[in-house]
Each structure stands twice: as structure tokens, then as C-alpha cells.
Amino acid sequence: MIQPYHHKVQYYETDKMGIVHHSNYIRWMEEARVDFLRQIGWDFDKLEAMGLLSPVVHVDCRYRASTVFPEDVTIETWIEQFHGVRLIIGYEMRKSDGSLACQARSEHCFTDREGNILRMQSAYPDIYRDFAALSREKA
Amino acid sequence: MIQPYHHKVQYYETDKMGIVHHSNYIRWMEEARVDFLRQIGWDFDKLEAMGLLSPVVHVDCRYRASTVFPEDVTIETWIEQFHGVRLIIGYEMRKSDGSLACQARSEHCFTDREGNILRMQSAYPDIYRDFAALSREKA
Amino acid sequence: MIQPYHHKVQYYETDKMGIVHHSNYIRWMEEARVDFLRQIGWDFDKLEAMGLLSPVVHVDCRYRASTVFPEDVTIETWIEQFHGVRLIIGYEMRKSDGSLACQARSEHCFTDREGNILRMQSAYPDIYRDFAALSREKA
Amino acid sequence: MIQPYHHKVQYYETDKMGIVHHSNYIRWMEEARVDFLRQIGWDFDKLEAMGLLSPVVHVDCRYRASTVFPEDVTIETWIEQFHGVRLIIGYEMRKSDGSLACQARSEHCFTDREGNILRMQSAYPDIYRDFAALSREKA
Numbered sequence: 001m002i003q004p005y006h007h008k009v010q011y012y013e014t015d016k017m018g019i020v021h022h023s024n025y026i027r028w029m030e031e032a033r034v035d036f037l038r039q040i041g042w043d044f045d046k047l048e049a050m051g052l053l054s055p056v057v058h059v060d061c062r063y064r065a066s067t068v069f070p071e072d073v074t075i076e077t078w079i080e081q082f083h084g085v086r087l088i089i090g091y092e093m094r095k096s097d098g099s100l101a102c103q104a105r106s107e108h109c110f111t112d113r114e115g116n117i118l119r120m121q122s123a124y125p126d127i128y129r130d131f132a133a134l135s136r137e138k139a
Numbered sequence: 140m141i142q143p144y145h146h147k148v149q150y151y152e153t154d155k156m157g158i159v160h161h162s163n164y165i166r167w168m169e170e171a172r173v174d175f176l177r178q179i180g181w182d183f184d185k186l187e188a189m190g191l192l193s194p195v196v197h198v199d200c201r202y203r204a205s206t207v208f209p210e211d212v213t214i215e216t217w218i219e220q221f222h223g224v225r226l227i228i229g230y231e232m233r234k235s236d237g238s239l240a241c242q243a244r245s246e247h248c249f250t251d252r253e254g255n256i257l258r259m260q261s262a263y264p265d266i267y268r269d270f271a272a273l274s275r276e277k278a
Numbered sequence: 279m280i281q282p283y284h285h286k287v288q289y290y291e292t293d294k295m296g297i298v299h300h301s302n303y304i305r306w307m308e309e310a311r312v313d314f315l316r317q318i319g320w321d322f323d324k325l326e327a328m329g330l331l332s333p334v335v336h337v338d339c340r341y342r343a344s345t346v347f348p349e350d351v352t353i354e355t356w357i358e359q360f361h362g363v364r365l366i367i368g369y370e371m372r373k374s375d376g377s378l379a380c381q382a383r384s385e386h387c388f389t390d391r392e393g394n395i396l397r398m399q400s401a402y403p404d405i406y407r408d409f410a411a412l413s414r415e416k417a
Numbered sequence: 418m419i420q421p422y423h424h425k426v427q428y429y430e431t432d433k434m435g436i437v438h439h440s441n442y443i444r445w446m447e448e449a450r451v452d453f454l455r456q457i458g459w460d461f462d463k464l465e466a467m468g469l470l471s472p473v474v475h476v477d478c479r480y481r482a483s484t485v486f487p488e489d490v491t492i493e494t495w496i497e498q499f500h501g502v503r504l505i506i507g508y509e510m511r512k513s514d515g516s517l518a519c520q521a522r523s524e525h526c527f528t529d530r531e532g533n534i535l536r537m538q539s540a541y542p543d544i545y546r547d548f549a550a551l552s553r554e555k556a
Binding site: 150151153154155157158160162208 | 292
């Protein structure tokens with residue numbers, strides 16, 4: 001059972017509108033993704049040590065309500081889709097009162113250190129199996 | 140004739156992969172947008188002084204090739220769509236060799252200081268006229 | 279008894295040297311300061327709601343050892359000096375192995391919303407009393 | 418003759434006080450330093466390609482007046498002191514009206530890729546000569 005990630009809004013994340021600057025949500029997605037991977041046993045640094053990189057190829061972020069300092073934002077993270085090459089991760093961020101702040105997705109591929117795109121089913125079958133099993137959208 | 144915006148990649152924008160961290164492109168979109176609005180005569184601070192805010196409600200960013208330090212990134216910015224409420228701005232970022240780095244869009248609404256969404260045609264007809272005239276997708 | 283603050287190093291805080299970019303420590307000082315003020319009962323937002331601002335007028339940061347992703351940095355925070363106008367806060371950051379990463383200080387004044395510098399002993403005697411009592415360097 | 422560096426304040430650099438967040442000045446110091454090194458012919462990336470790193474070991478930043486969006490900040494940069502091991506760089510930042518915004522210093526050492534501190538007079542005599550010649554404080 002994956003636990004949601006909690007991000008405490010920082011003062012330096014606000015802008016002159018008095019709310020969190022929208023660029024920070026992209027960073028929170030990364031924080032939540034790192035935590036999600038740790039929970040499923042495939043930590044970022046473990047992947048990197050194996051020579052496996054997973055660059056972001058696409059982000060999509062829909063802002064529903066602004067967040068403020070200080071506030072505790074709760075982020076639910078899941079694997080939306082994974083068929084072996086392209087990994088799509090979904091995110092839902094909620095304000096401390098439980099209302100929706102943001103809905104987002106990030107898309108990743110997997111590469112070796114030279115930047116070659118990997119087909120995970122043959123390159124890393126154990127990662128493939130774990131990620132595919134967690135995918136909400138089944139093949 | 141709108142001039143493209145130039146962003147010089149900074150050392151602090153890189154990450155441990157040795158390339159620019161993907162979150163910075165969202166900030167470059169803002170830099171380019173601010174410059175675009177200045178060029179068409181509707182500077183951000185002029186709009187804010189009029190009590191007009193234009194929060195980001197959606198960003199979408201597709202990464203095509205990584206950028207590095209030091210590099211000069213050229214950003215072309217345009218109004219993709221505007222019918223009076225929702226403003227969609229398009230961006231195309233190119234590396235110093237001219238190749239494509241990133242394609243992005245941001246979506247905005249216009250609000251007064253209390254956060255009420257404005258219909259620009261009636262609220263600010265001169266801004267409506269200028270933005271609609273520049274929109275690539277005609278009504 | 280003040281509890282130390284913990285900061286989890288984020289991937290986006292690293293730079294192309296593979297370590298945390300030095301500018302982030304200034305932000306961690308703020309995170310630790312916010313947490314320290316919360317612990318002593320004078321939360322940032324409570325002060326702001328009272329119309330009391332405390333801008334940073336000086337920072338000084340000595341880097342002893344680099345920190346990396348992922349790593350848990352422990353920050354000890356204290357009031358170094360406070361005589362009623364100028365507040366000096368001290369910070370000591372340690373790596374997950376307990377070794378010293380950074381020694382820092384920030385200096386603040388207190389102002390009202392118009393930016394007038396306040397003498398805290400007369401303006402806010404209860405804050406003056408609490409801060410002075412916690413100061414390591416006695417008058 | 419070294420030309421001052423110009424930084425255009427960005428919207429995302431502001432905070433909820435309505436002014437530039439103090440942590441950004443540390444980044445502007447880096448921008449100005451990179452530009453200074455380029456002007457004297459020892460570009461950051463040229464040094465890195467030679468296997469020469471120059472980590473920041475100390476920063477000191479005194480804030481004199483706040484800066485706002487939009488504003489053009491002018492940064493004068495110079496070598497304060499260099500005797501072959503420790504390099505001290507000085508910075509003076511001015512607001513668009515010419516008034517003083519910030520006075521700062523950064524201290525650096527030089528290391529090889531393994532992190533060994535270098536004595537520049539013997540390791541890189543040409544860099545030593547150029548930096549020492551530009552130092553305001555003579556040996």
C-alpha cells in the first residue's frame with residue numbers, strides 16, 4: 001500500500017501574488033516520484049547505480065487551486081501506464097483542507113548512461129514486472 | 140514583429156545528470172511570456188497595476204533534447220488561442236545549434252484582485268482586441 | 279528543548295558537479311528558521327498576521343563538506359544574539375554520517391508593514407522577552 | 418576593462434513580501450562570476466574541461482535595499498584577493514536607479530576532479546598569473 005507524500009510549502013516557494021509559484025509543482029512531482037519509487041523498492045539512486053536513467057520527456061500540470069505558506073500539501077502518486085518503454089506517472093495534490101490543488105502527469109523513458117532508450121521487458125525484466133503490475137491501465 | 144527571447148543557461152540550473160533540470164523550462168516559459176507581453180505593449184507590471192492578474196491554470200511541456208551549461212536557448216512565443224476568457228500561449232525552444240529542445244503551452248485566465256474570472260471582451264476591450272488579433276487560431 | 283530540523287536533499291537541488299548547489303543552503307536556513315520559530319511559539323505566519331516582518335539583512339555561509347542526493351541533512355538552529363533590534367540566528371548543518379556540512383548565520387531586523395524598523399523591547403515586549411531569553415550571547 | 422553584468426529580475430524570483438527572495442542573490446553572484454570569468458578569458462566550462470573545479474567554500478551577502486520585478490540589477494564583480502590557493506571574489510549590486518542593493522563576497526578554492534586542493538602557482542601558472550594580476554589586494 002503506497003503512502004501519499006507530504007510536502008510542507010516553503011516561504012521561498014511563494015511569489016508576489018502571495019501564493020506558491022506554479023513552477024514549484026513540477027519539483028513537488030519529482031519529490032513525490034522519488035518517494036513513490038523508494039516505497040516500491042526501486043529507489044532513484046539504486047537505479048542510477050545500475051546505470052539506469054529515467055529522464056522526463058513530458059510534464060502536464062493542471063492547477064485547480066492555489067496553495068499558500070504555510071500549508072501541508074498531500075500528493076498521491078501512481079503509475080498510470082507502462083508497457084515497457086514509456087512510463088506515465090500520475091499525481092493528485094490536495095490542500096490541507098482536502099480540496100484539490102493540482103492534477104499532473106509526467107512521462108519518462110529509460111536509458112542507459114549513453115542515452116540509448118531501453119526496452120525494459122528485455123533489459124530489466126524485474127523492474128518491468130514490478131512497474132507493469134502497479135500500472136492502473138492494464139495492457 | 141515579435142523577437143524571440145534568449146535565455147542563457149545558468150550553472151545553477153543544471154542537475155546531477157549534467158543537463159538542465161526539467162523544472163527550469165517552466166520558468167523560462169514565464170521569462171519568454173513576460174518578454175512577449177512587453178513587446179506587444181501589455182507588460183506584466185502594467186497589467187498588475189491595472190489590478191489584472193493572469194494566473195497559470197495549465198502547463199504542458201514536451202522535452203525534445205536536453206540543454207547544457209553554457210548554452211543560449213532561443214524561445215519563440217506566440218498566442219495560440221484566445222476567445223476572451225482562456226488564453227493559450229505556445230512556446231518553442233531551440234538549442235544554440237538550432238535543434239528543437241522543447242515544445243510547450245501554458246494556459247491562463249484573467250482575474251481581478253479578488254480572484255473573479257473576467258470576460259476580457261467586456262472588462263478590457265483593448266486588451267481583448269490586441270490578444271485576439273495576435274491569436275494564431277482564429278475564431 | 280528545540281528539536282533539530284531535517285531536510286531531505288532533493289534531486290532538483292543537485293548541480294552538474296553531482297552535489298547540492300550551494301545556493302540551496304540559504305533556502306535550508308530559511309526552512310530551519312521557520313521550524314525554529316514554530317517551536318518557540320512565534321510562527322512566521324503569526325508574526326506576518328500581526329503585521330510584523332523580519333527581512334534578512336545579512337547571510338554568511340561556510341561550506342565544510344558537500345551534500346548529495348539522497349541524503350538527510352540535520353540542521354541545528356539557535357539565536358546567536360538579540361538585543362532588541364538586530365536578530366542573529368546561527369545554523370549548523372550535518373550530513374547523515376554526522377559530519378559537519380555547513381556553518382551559517384543570518385541577520386534580521388523587524389519592521390512593520392511600511393518597512394519601519396522596530397525596537398522590539400517597546401514594540402513587542404513579549405517577543406523581545408522570549409527571543410532575548412533564548413539568545414546564546416547574553417547582554 | 419571588465420563590463421558589469423546585468424540581471425533582469427524574474428517574476429519567479431519574487432516572494433510573498435512582493436520583493437526578490439534573498440536566496441536569489443547567491444545565484445546572481447554565480448551569474449556575474451561566470452560572466453566575469455568569461456570576460457577575463459577563463460570560462461567556467463573551459464576550466465571544467467581542463468579538469469579544474471572551483472567550489473564555493475564561503476558566501477557572505479549583505480542586503481542593502483530590496484529589488485523588485487521588473488527591475489534591471491547591475492552587478493560589478495572583481496577579484497578581491499588571490500594568493501594562489503583561496504580566491505575571494507567581490508560583488509556590488511545596484512538597483513536600476515543606481516542605489517546600492519547588495520554587497521557580497523564569495524570564496525573559492527581550486528581542486529582537480531578527485532577533489533584535491535591545488536596550489537595554482539605550480540599547478541596552473543597561467544591562471545595564477547592572470548588572477549593575481551587582477552586582484553585588488555596586492556601581495
